[in-house]
Amino acid sequence: MQSQNHIKALIDPVFGIIARSAQDLNINTYVIGGFVRDYLMGNEIPKDIDIVAVGSGIELAKRVASHLPGNPKVSVFKNFGTAMINHEGQELEFVGARKESYHRDSRKPVVEDGTLEEDQKRRDFTINALALSLNKKNYGVLLDPFDGLGDLKRKLIRTPLEPGITYSDDPLRMMRAIRFATQLGFTIHGDSLRAITENKQRIKIISKERIVDELHKILGSTKPSVGFALLHTTGLLKYILPELKALEGIEEVEGQRHKDNFWHTLEVVDNIAKTTENLWLRWAALLHDIGKAPTKKFHKRIGWTFHGHEFVGSKMVYTLFKRLHMPLNEKMKFVQKMVRMSSRPIILSEDFVTDSAVRRLVFDAGDHVEDLMTLCEADITTKNPRKQRKYKSNFKLVRQKIVEVEERDHIRNFQPPISGEEIMRTFGLKPSREIGILKEAIKEAILEGVIPNEYSAAQNYMLQKGNEMGLKAKI
Ligand code: CTP
Numbered sequence: 431m432q433s434q435n436h437i438k439a440l441i442d443p444v445f446g447i448i449a450r451s452a453q454d455l456n457i458n459t460y461v462i463g464g465f466v467r468d469y470l471m472g473n474e475i476p477k478d479i480d481i482v483a484v485g486s487g488i489e490l491a492k493r494v495a496s497h498l499p500g501n502p503k504v505s506v507f508k509n510f511g512t513a514m515i516n517h518e519g520q521e522l523e524f525v526g527a528r529k530e531s532y533h534r535d536s537r538k539p540v541v542e543d544g545t546l547e548e549d550q551k552r553r554d555f556t557i558n559a560l561a562l563s564l565n566k567k568n569y570g571v572l573l574d575p576f577d578g579l580g581d582l583k584r585k586l587i588r589t590p591l592e593p594g595i596t597y598s599d600d601p602l603r604m605m606r607a608i609r610f611a612t613q614l615g616f617t618i619h620g621d622s623l624r625a626i627t628e629n630k631q632r633i634k635i636i637s638k639e640r641i642v643d644e645l646h647k648i649l650g651s652t653k654p655s656v657g658f659a660l661l662h663t664t665g666l667l668k669y670i671l672p673e674l675k676a677l678e679g680i681e682e683v684e685g686q687r688h689k690d691n692f693w694h695t696l697e698v699v700d701n702i703a704k705t706t707e708n709l710w711l712r713w714a715a716l717l718h719d720i721g722k723a724p725t726k727k728f729h730k731r732i733g734w735t736f737h738g739h740e741f742v743g744s745k746m747v748y749t750l751f752k753r754l755h756m757p758l759n760e761k762m763k764f765v766q767k768m769v770r771m772s773s774r775p776i777i778l779s780e781d782f783v784t785d786s787a788v789r790r791l792v793f794d795a796g797d798h799v800e801d802l803m804t805l806c807e808a809d810i811t812t813k814n815p816r817k818q819r820k821y822k823s824n825f826k827l828v829r830q831k832i833v834e835v836e837e838r839d840h841i842r843n844f845q846p847p848i849s850g851e852e853i854m855r856t857f858g859l860k861p862s863r864e865i866g867i868l869k870e871a872i873k874e875a876i877l878e879g880v881i882p883n884e885y886s887a888a889q890n891y892m893l894q895k896g897n898e899m900g901l902k903a904k905i
Contacts, residue, residue, distance in 0.1 A: 434579075436562055437570030439469040444498075444517065448481060449564040451493035457485030460546060460561040460573065467557050470572075470582055471614070478521040482549055482561065487524035488513045494522070528552060547575050551590045554603045555610065556581045559590050585616040593625035601632040604666060605644040612648050612657035623664065630665045638755040641670060645754075649712045654703055655696035658716075662692070670754075673746055674716070676723035681734075688726070688734040691719045694811055701808035710761050711801050714768035715808055720746050721769070744770035764798065768805055771795060775806040779824035788831040789877045792841045799842070803829055839876065839883045847888040848872055857896055858904040871895050 440446075445461070452459035463480035483490045488506055491513035495504045498517055505514045515522040529544035530552065544552075550559040556578035563571045572579070576590040587607050589596035597603050604626045611618050618626075633641070648657035658674070661667040668675045678692035695716060702715040721743025722736040729735060744766040751762045771794065778787050795802045803825065810821045836842055846869055853865050872881075872888050872895075881887040893903055 434572045435570045436469065436572055439466070439475070439562060440564070440570055442479075444479070444520070444522065445564060447497045448490070448494050448522075449566070449569065451497055452483065452490055452564060453566060455485065455489060455493055457483050457490065458546070459483045459490065459564045461564060462550075462561040463553075463558050466560040466562055466572075467578075467582070470560065470579065477519065478523065480523045480525070481564075482525055482527050482546065484527045484546055485543075487511055487526040491515055491522070491524040494524075546573060550575060552599065553590060554596060554600070554606055556588050556590050557586075557610075557616075585614070586619055587611050587616050587622060588619040589622055589625075593619075593622045594629070597622075597625050597629050598632065601629060602636045602640050602644070604629065604633060604664070605636075605641060605661075608657050608660040608664070608666070609644045609647045611660060612654065613651045615653075615656075618660070626664045626666070630669065633666055633669050638753070642754050642756055645670070646709060649699070649716065650707075650709055652703060653700055654712070654716075655700045658696055658699070671750070673720040673723070673750055677719060681726075681728075683728045683734075684730070686728070686733040691722050695719050697811045698808050701811070702805065705804055705808065706801075708801065710764050711768065711805060714765045714772075714801075714805055717743065717747055717750070717765060718769050718772045718805065718809065719743065720750075740770050740773055743772075764801075767795075767798060768802060771802055772805060772809070775803055775825065775828055776809065776821075779821065779828050783824065783827050783831055785831065785835055786878050788828065788835045789839060789841050789879065791828075792832055792836060793844055793877055796842055799832060803832070841877070841883065844873070844876075844883075846873060847876075847883060847885045848892050853892060853896075856892065856903050856905060857901040859901070864899065864901065867899070868892055868895055 440461070448459060460482050461479060462482045464476050465479050469475050481487070481490070488504075488508070488511065491504045491506075495502050495515050498515070502515050502517050505516075507513065511526045511528070513524045515524075527544045527546055527549035529542045529548045546561060550561060550573075553559040556576040558578070559574075559576055560578040561573045563569060563573060576588075581588050587610055589603075607618050607622060607626065610616060648654050651657065658667070661670065662675065662678070674692060674695065677695060678690060680687050680690045695718070698718065699712060699715045702712055706712065719739065721739030721741070724746075725736045725739040725742050727735050727737065747762065747766045747769055748758070750756075751758055751765075756762065774791055774794070778791060781787075791802075792799050807822070807825050810818060810825075812818055812821070848869070850865050850869060853859065853868050854861070857864070859865060872891055875881045875891055876883045876888070881891050896903065
């Protein structure tokens, strides 16, 4: 048990209000969880605060709210004995100390009052069980019965109880362990890792939304590969993202091998994490090769191919998002588009980079062309320095050309310079196939650089093409 005082952590006036309210009710109260952990790590302190009361957390919350400016509303979750106050954008979560697993998301609403230490014991990790007293007699003192502070120093994720119990109390904690290891750069204790591996199939009882929350946090960290590698080694991956698991392995036929697309993907995700915070672009990096497992083939003459994997992969994105109850909205469409187009800039840069190829890329990718380039640059994982240099300088050239072509031709969000109505008026046509043919011909001429993307050039081109098709201009 530590007796360090951390009164400095409690400068937020809200702690004074909580302490006074608890004193009024004659109950002992503590700050616990992420707030204490992040403070002790010297990290940015989270806005949200978890409070544990040795008594009724709900009563305490009500008393606190009555003392707060504006008397904020208290949301009570009676089944779980918890209450929440949203105070000026800050979430204050109150819970009564429990003997049993207590967590608000836990399925079983067992609420048996306990002491602080009994409550700490039922929490997920020693580093999350650290508590600071808000009581008069020892205000600011750290209560740490499981040496969470030592684990913070050792950078260790460890459970207060025998890990099998902690993880079966709430199997989501298996993912939380991996997520914290990834976010904080910590190691998971060997006993915990074994327990996770043994209990992996219990992840099935956890809601998809909570799993995805953890995946987002893993993907949002500086080195997401740490988390995905752990999901893989513990065996959780096949329950959560079997499409990724299927990418693992190298096959060899007649002396020809292909790369291990799982480990390659993890490298790509780490690369992209250095250049973008865009979570959906990071998802695209994670999923960009999933079509490779179902499309893999060996051909005697050409070796391994993954024909059409981008298209197949983009279809799989839908299935995966649906299975994980993720949004099937424009975010998903963005990921699909990135996966579908993920090889385009590479193919383009392998060759001589022509203006028309760049125009087509901009036309197809629209506003997402920079994101696509970012994805493709992250996809360069070759260890051959000569190839690295070549790809990088080619991509630089593509990016430059995108800017030049865009300034000149305005292909992004392309609007045809000549409308269908104008074509009908010009040639006195009723709605017909010819209009589509002419519109397409004008678009193609612009993309190919035959004419600039301007009205008068397009008008002349329309007249010329119409003429060739045997149409007579009426005006
Ligand atoms: N907790 C737990 N088991 C869970 C979830 C949470 O024991 N499955 C406990 C931990 O003590 C945790 C506290 O509840 O510190 C608050 O949970 P939460 O707000 O989800 O996590 P934080 O630790 O605050 O961290 P983060 O905000 O990064 O998720």
